[in-house]
Amino acid sequence: MQGNSIHTLVHMIVGMLFFATLVGILARKMRFPYTVGLVLMGLVFGLLLRNQASIPPALILELMVPPLVFEAAFHTGLRELRRDLAPILALAIPGVILTMLLVGVVVSWGGGFSLPVALVFGALISTTDPISVVALFRSLGAPKRLQTLMEGESLLNDGTAIVAFGLMLVIVESGRFSLGVSLVQFVRVAVGGLAVGLLFAALISQIIKRIGDHLIATTLTFVLAYSAYAFAEDWGTSGVLAVVAAGLLCGNLTARSMTPTARLAVESFWEFAAFAVNSIVFLLIGREMNLAVLAAYWQPILWAIVAVLLARAATVYGLSWTGRDIPRSWTHIMYWGGLHGAISLALALSLPESFGSDRVSLQMMAFGVVLFTLLVQSLSMGPFIRRLNIIEKSETRRLYERARAQAAAAKAGLRQLKAMLAEGRISEYVFDIIETQTTDTARLLKEAVQKSVSAESEIAAFERDAAWGEMLRAQRIELQNLLTAGLISEETYRELVQVVDASFENPPSLPETERQKGNFHRADTKDAKGAKNLII
DSSP states (O other), X not given: OOHHHHHHHHHHHHHHHHHHHHHHHHHHHXXXXXXXXXXXXXXXXHHHSTXXXXXOGGGHHHHHHHHHHHHHHHTOOHHHHHHTHHHHXXXXXXXXXXXXXXXXXXXXXXXXXXXXXXXXXXXXXXXXXXXXXXXXXXXXXXXXXXXXXXXXXXXXXXXXXXXXHHHHHHHHHHOOOOHHHHHHHHHHHXXXXXXXXXXXXXXXXXXXXXXXXXXXXXXXXXXXXXXXXXXXXXXXXXXXXXXXXXXXXHHHTGGGGSOHHHHHHHHXXXXXXXXHHHHHHHHHHHHHOOHHHHHHTHHHHHHHHHHHXXXXXXXXXXXXXXXXXXXXXXXXXXXXXXXXXXXXXXXXXXXXXXGTHHHHHHHHHHHHHHHXXXXXXXXXXXXXXXXXXXXXXXXXXXXXXXXXHHHHHHHHHHHHHHHHHHTTSSOHHXXXXXXXXXXXXXXXXXXXXXXXXXXXXXXXXXXXXXXXXXXXXXXXXXXXXXXXXXXXXXXXXXXXXXXXXXXXXXXXXXXXXXXXXXXXXXXXXXXXXXXXXXXX
């Protein structure tokens, strides 16, 4: 690439990030998904920045995908993921294959593409990106399990979709297809990628454990994301699944050995990286395309939208039965919340020039589907969620959550303060001043939490279930440790595990709350409302 082109590219990227920041500010003030704003801004970029330097298609996946996937995996809890692993895997593996086939057949029949080319489109559009939906979930207080279902599916189907996309590219370019060979290749690429990611994460984890510096820890996670992807691809395995495995291990195990400063620095860095890459991808697609071109491709885009909606319905309603006690209303949300975003766009942009005119058609169809999911599905998700009544959170519950979180944060701060004193990093004089104020804050918050719990049966039951489940999980871990150490037999272990597992369904009953007794008054929440304005 010539120096002038590099100069232009740098200016373009910096300009994109600046406009993405403006979009983020407006989205926060006007309360709409920032991804929608980015898409609209991308369309403007398509009019203003045509015929400018672009990132080579071969670098799209290597530059954009690793940070997106690693950040999502890093913030995904293994404990929550294990609970609904069956439906998540069903949607992420057979669901991706079913989506690819259904979308390919419909697009081939309605859009006039050859079946192999249509299946390439089915593979690249089978990955979901519910970033705006999950953000809405968090703001409205949707059930955590529903968030985990959608995030877990999105995380894992990224890897399987990209593996399927790569296999379909090979089939289209070679003109040969063998079901047995393809299945063996799929398994080899997927399992190999996971193994590479776990290996690299284990090595990096050992270094991070021995070095507490937050800058080094952040740098090593950055190196981990890109090196796991690059080496996995070089060795003929899935780079994306390598990053998934590395991110899960790093976020759930390695992060525990980090100092609070290092953990905060790492999380902040990856949040920024995901925001920046998402912004560039959405804006970059607008630089390549414009509304006039989209209008010219309205028929294949329409067929693509219909195909994606039909395939999503078949996968969600057809495979959600693998989950335990998933409410019907949740499946409706999972269906309509199956948005498509950065990964699909990155795959579309990475299509080789050998596809000829089909390359432009597939890219336009991908952008049309993403535009529809963000402008129609994303914007209608809020009213849809409220209509289904899956979120029921009282003002007392919100005050309780805030006070409980602040109380936990205050205690964590006190623990760090005491560690600093023990290490001689602060004087006792400063320690006494800060401890007094923080202790008083923590006491007020604790009282507010206690009053909320004793007053509301809903809050008491919520806290009881969380505490009961965590206590029983700790018992299972200890039983496993005893078995590993040879202190109990396999038979004793199985018997006790059955007792613990049965206890999950039988939490202790709660006494009658003050509200149920009729003794609860609005004045009882005075401290809770006062705690709302406390600053730790």
